[in-house]
Amino acid sequence: MSLPANPKALLIDLAGVLHVGDQVIPGSIEALARLRAAGFRLVFLTNTTRTPRRTLVAKMRALGLDVRDEELLTAPGATMNLVRSRGLHPHWIVHPDLRDEVGPDAAEPDAVVLGDAGHGFDYAQLNTAFRLILRGLPFIAMARNRHFKEADGLSLDMGAFVAGLEYSTGVAAEIAGKPAAPFFQAALDTAGVRAEEAIMIGDDLRDDIGGAQAAGIAGVLVRTGKYGAADEHDPDICPAAIEDDFARFAERLL
Structure with a gap:
């Protein structure tokens, strides 16, 4: 091309x-x-599936980069648009910083949405997602990135956790980002x-x-x-x- x-x-x-x-x-x-x-x-x-939109815009502007709110498209934003368009009420696994942006988990979820929970990933969280997906709930992931660059080098991204749940459940995730x-x-x-x-x-x-x-x-x-x-x-x-x-x-x- x-x-x-x-x-x-x-x-x-x-x-x-x-x-x-x-x-x-x-x-x-x-x-x-x-x-x-x-x-x-x-x-x-x-x-990026850890950082709220408003925080990201503020950070870019603090760095001197002219990034405007209406010009920014994020994986969480795309995911929330997808969820709303389908009228879904998910169980969210996200980074604590993103919780206010996505809102609370549904009492009776009808979908599982996986973001990058960072240090918040633990066995209990992943096992809950595993069981809900096995019950037949749709499995949506914000991204499938393998790694990302930080100041001290490459770091593990959420793709490994997406792949792990796909392997264990036999269900392919729908990627929104x-x-x-x-x-x-x-x-x-x-x-x-x-x-x-x-x-x-x-x-x-x-x-x-x-x-x-x-x-x-x-x-x-x-x-x-x-x-x-x-x-x-x-x-x-x-x-x-x-x-x-x-x-x-x-x-x-x-």
Whole structure:
């Protein structure tokens, strides 16, 4: 897949593309300002399932990144939209920081929703989910990420827990966040563009680039965050372009 000749919107992953932990990746603030001034529609994507939306926006702005609330699409937000659209009343397994955003567990749940509970994951929580799924409740997961980048290195993400419950129950989870097609469609809807008018910029070959290109959106891989040298030789996923970082891609685009 090639880059569109006249893109209108940029779908930008946050962690690993604009920042790593509390450190902004050099050149990102200036590049973002130049792209915004050039008239590109911007949508910021994150599969972070621990951080409330308002906290994330405040953090980005404190780092100097011009991220606006109406431009941010999160995995929890996409999941809650899915749950509401189906009229479900879930049992939630989420990080304590996200509890106020998703609300309380239903007294009589009709679905199981798994987020990244972080240090809150324990046997009792997972066993409760296991039993509810065995009873026939739908199993929805916010994401299936393998790992994420923190200041001290890669950390285990929630995909291992999703896989564990799938293995034990024999039930495949429905994924609401990246790389699911509905997540990317929601991003396009937010930007008000068609797939062929957008570019996805990400550091995760599978979830960012593979997911976007499966939805018809050209993907640009940056050599920051989760990126590994082997990504450039993957037999299944071929980015439309590869750049050293977000600022270099902005320079190329402009």
